[in-house]
Amino acid sequence: MSIFSGKRYAVLGLGKAGLPAALRLRELGAEVFVWDDDAASREAAAGFSVTRPSKVRGRLDAVVLSPGIPHKLPKPHDEAKWALGKGVPILTDAELLYQAVRGQGSRARFAGITGTNGKSTTTALLAHILDVAGVPNAAGANLGPAALSLPLLPDNGVYVLEMSSYMLERIVTLRFDAATMLNLSPDHLERHGDMAGYAAAKREIFARQDSTCTAVIGIDDTESRKMAAWLHDGPAQVVEISGDDIQEWHVKALPGRHNAQNASAATAMARALGVEWGAIAQGIASFPGLAHRQQEVALRDGVRFINDSKATNADAASRAMGCYMRFVWIAGGVAKSGGMDGLEPFFSRIEKAFLIGQDGEAFAHRLSEAGVAHEVVGTLERAVPAAFAAAGDCGVVLFSPAAASFDQFVNFEARGECFAALAQGEAE
Numbered sequence: 001m002s003i004f005s006g007k008r009y010a011v012l013g014l015g016k017a018g019l020p021a022a023l024r025l026r027e028l029g030a031e032v033f034v035w036d037d038d039a040a041s042r043e044a045a046a047g048f049s050v051t052r053p054s055k056v057r058g059r060l061d062a063v064v065l066s067p068g069i070p071h072k073l074p075k076p077h078d079e080a081k082w083a084l085g086k087g088v089p090i091l092t093d094a095e096l097l098y099q100a101v102r103g104q105g106s107r108a109r110f111a112g113i114t115g116t117n118g119k120s121t122t123t124a125l126l127a128h129i130l131d132v133a134g135v136p137n138a139a140g141a142n143l144g145p146a147a148l149s150l151p152l153l154p155d156n157g158v159y160v161l162e163m164s165s166y167m168l169e170r171i172v173t174l175r176f177d178a179a180t181m182l183n184l185s186p187d188h189l190e191r192h193g194d195m196a197g198y199a200a201a202k203r204e205i206f207a208r209q210d211s212t213c214t215a216v217i218g219i220d221d222t223e224s225r226k227m228a229a230w231l232h233d234g235p236a237q238v239v240e241i242s243g244d245d246i247q248e249w250h251v252k253a254l255p256g257r258h259n260a261q262n263a264s265a266a267t268a269m270a271r272a273l274g275v276e277w278g279a280i281a282q283g284i285a286s287f288p289g290l291a292h293r294q295q296e297v298a299l300r301d302g303v304r305f306i307n308d309s310k311a312t313n314a315d316a317a318s319r320a321m322g323c324y325m326r327f328v329w330i331a332g333g334v335a336k337s338g339g340m341d342g343l344e345p346f347f348s349r350i351e352k353a354f355l356i357g358q359d360g361e362a363f364a365h366r367l368s369e370a371g372v373a374h375e376v377v378g379t380l381e382r383a384v385p386a387a388f389a390a391a392g393d394c395g396v397v398l399f400s401p402a403a404a405s406f407d408q409f410v411n412f413e414a415r416g417e418c419f420a421a422l423a424q425g426e427a428e
Contacts, residue, residue: 013066115182309416333403
C-alpha cells in the first residue's frame with residue numbers, strides 16, 4: 001500500500017512502539033530513517049537507514065518519538081530538541097494510525113481511554129464487549145500491540161486505544177469518537193512539570209471532538225470533576241461515571257469499586273458505539289481480567305496470593321487494599337510523588353507489611369509512625385515466604401507495591417511474574 005508514499009519520517013527509539021512503527025511506515029510507502037541511542041537496538045534495525053534525525057538530508061514530515069523519550073521535561077532528548085527548533089512535528093504512532101486509516105478511506109471509529117489508573121482494564125474490557133457484540137475491533141497502543149502495527153479496519157471497525165499522557169501530548173489530528181478519562185492522581189509529574197501540566201496532557205483525549213462524539217469522564221476525584229466541568233462547556237455529549245454507578249457489581253476477575261468505575265466507562269463507550277445492552281452485560285460477565293491487576297496467582301493452606309504489580313502508585317494500591325478487610329502487604333520499589341500519601345485509611349487492615357526495593361526504608365518510616373507492624377526485607381525472594389508465614393489468620397498476601405519497579409525489575413510485568421513464580425513455588 002502507498003498511503004504514505006512521498007512522506008519521510010524519522011523514528012527515534014526502537015523499542016516496543018518504535019520498531020513496529022518503522023516497519024509499518026515503510027510498508028505503507030514512506031521513506032523511513034531510524035535511530036536509537038542503544039547500539040544493539042540500532043543493529044536490530046536491518047534494512048533501514050540508521051541515522052540521527054538531525055543528520056537526515058532534506059525535509060522530514062515528522063519525528064515519531066517513542067513515548068518514553070521526553071521532548072520537553074525533565075530534559076528534552078537532543079534529537080527532539082533539534083526537531084522542535086526546526087519546526088519538525090513530533091508525533092506518536094497512534095496519530096499516524098489515524099492518518100493511515102483515514103488515508104485509505106475507512107470510516108472506522110476510534111475509542112480512546114486514559115486516566116492515572118484503570119485504563120488497561122477498561123481498554124481490554126471494551127474490546128472484549130465489542131468481540132461479544134461481533135464488532136470488528138483492534139486494541140492496543142499503550143496496552144498490547146503498538147498502535148501503528150494494528151490492522152487497517154473497515155468502516156464498521158473500532159480501534160480501542162489506551163492512551164498515556166506521553167502519547168496524548170503528541171497527537172495532532174487524531175479525534176476519538178468516544179473518549180474516556182477515568183481518574184487523575186499525581187503521576188509522571190517529572191514529565192509534565194506539575195499536576196496542571198499532567199491534567200492538560202490527559203485532556204487531549206477530548207481534543208477535536210464535536211457534537212457527534214461522546215466524552216466519558218470519571219467524577220470520583222477532585223481533578224476529574226474539574227475536567228468534567230470543563231467538558232460540559234464543549235460540544236461533545238458528556239457522560240459522567242462513578243464507582244457507585246453499578247451497585248454490587250463484582251466479577252471474580254474484577255473486584256472493587258474502582259472496577260465498577262471501569263465497567264461503567266466501558267459500558268458508556270460501548271453504548272456510544274451502538275452496542276446493545278445484552279452484549280454489554282454478557283461481555284462484563286465473561287471478561288477474564290488482566291494479569292498483574294488483583295490477579296489471584298496461588299492458593300496454599302487457605303492463603304490467597306494476589307498479584308497487583310500494576311499498582312505503581314499509592315492511588316492504584318489503595319484500590320486493591322480497599323477490597324480486603326485484612327491482609328499481609330508486600331510493597332516498595334521506586335516511590336512516586338507523595339509516596340504512601342492516601343493509604344492511611346487502609347493501615348488498620350494490614351496484618352503486617354514486608355517492604356522491598358529502593359524506597360522500602362521510607363515506607364517503613366511511614367508505617368512506624370502509624371504503628372503498623374512491618375519488616376524491611378529488600379527483595380521479593382525474601383518477602384513472599386515471610387508474608388506467607390504471617391498470613392495464616394487473615395488469609396491474603398497482597399502484592400500491591402505502590403511504587404514503580406525500575407530499581408529491581410525492567411517493568412511491572414516482570415515484577416509480577418517474579419511474585420507469581422515465588423507464590424506458586426510456595427504452593428508446590
